[in-house]
Amino acid sequence: MQFDTDGISDACSRFSQIGYGAGYYKSEKFRRIKGDVELRRYITIFVLLIINFLLQTTVFRYIEIAHMVPNLILVVTVAAGLLYGRKCGIFAGVISGLLTDALYGSVIGIGILIYSVVGYLCGAASKLYFEEDLTVPIVAIAGSDVIYGVLYYACNFMLRGRLNILFYVKSVILPEMIYTVILGAVLFRIIHKLDAKINPPVEVLLKPKKPFEG
Structure with a gap:
């Protein structure tokens, strides 16, 4: 009995090329769409940070509560982490920090x-967030504002020997946290709906490439 080895080799070659072509097409298509979605997300967060920073430093200066204004860019940073993950959360944090340091900070970097x-912390907690549930965002905004206040106090006051942290908590951290949480719940909902319109779910149709297609 004789076997057509050339035919078997040709069939195997065709099979391997079909498999490789489909996988290559799938991975390239997925990477391209994923890259476009991520770019839109970063642009969206950047624009939202600029808009809310301008509102925070202009409009809300005239509607202070207990001499405090809401930390709107903190809310956007929290939203970036919860909605998009750690990388986007860190990106939003860097931009927010640059804006804050440029306007208020004596040292760039704090x-x-x-x-x-x-x-980063909000991005790490992104798996806990589910749509239409404001519990996690509200807790994240409140906790993040407290973390921000404590770290800001430690970097700007404690290192200079000002150790009256209880006074700072009562007069600064708590009033700002309450104001930020109230507006933050509304702002987070707006950001979520805006994200659904700007970055809708994309249906990817994966079509294998034909054998020997270049």
Whole structure:
């Protein structure tokens, strides 16, 4: 009995090329779409940070509560982490820190460090967030504002020998946290709906490439 070895080799070659072509097409298509979605997300967060920073430093200066304004860019940083993960959370933290340091900070870097920590922690907690549930965002905003306040106090006051942290908590951290949480719940919902419109779910149709297609 004789076997057509050339035919078997040709069939195996065709099979391997079909498999490779489909996998290659799938991976390339997925990477391209994923890259486009991530780029839109970063652009969205950047624009939201600029808008909310301008609102925070202008409009809300005239509607202070207990001499405090809400930390809107902190809310955007929390939203970036919860909605998009750690990388986007850190990105939002770096931009927020740069904006804060440029306007208020005497040293560039403290705000970047604090907001980046907040963005990273919220990104790490992104798996806990489910749509239409504001419990996790509210807790995250409140906790992040407390973390921000404590780290800001440690970097700007404690290192200078000002150790009256209880006074700082009562007069600064708590009033700002309450104001930020109230507006943050509304702002987070707006960001979530905006994300659904700007970055809708994409259906990827994977079509294998034809054998020997270049």
